[in-house]
Amino acid sequence: MKKTALTKSESEVMYLLWHTDRALSAAEMVALSPQKTWKDSYIHLMVNSLLKKGMITPAGFVKTFRNYARTFAPCMTEEEYAQLQLRD
Incomplete structure (x- = not known):
């Protein structure tokens, strides 16, 4: 795997995913971050960036309204990410 440096916002999204016991939708990521002023378009940009970097993978679908x-x-x-950063 190539070196994967995350931006501050990408790191915050990854923190949410690492500390939640299930896969999350983009809307759930926004809802779990009330202190952030992320807009839907911005979270989608971060999700796409994390997908390109190989940090996240689609895990299914959840029904919304x-x-x-x-x-x-x-x-x-x-822990694996931290080890990867130390190695590089």
Whole structure:
């Protein structure tokens, strides 16, 4: 795996995923971060960036009010990520 440096916002999203016992949709990520002023478009940019970096993977779908939303899970644990950063 290539070196994967995360931005501050990407790290905060990964922290949410690492410390939640299930996969999360983008809307759930926003809801779990009330102190952040992330807009839907911004969280989608971060999710796409994390997908490109290989940090998260689609894990299924969850039903929302009228539609379905993709959920995402981390591809590695927080400890594995820390070891990867130390190695590089």
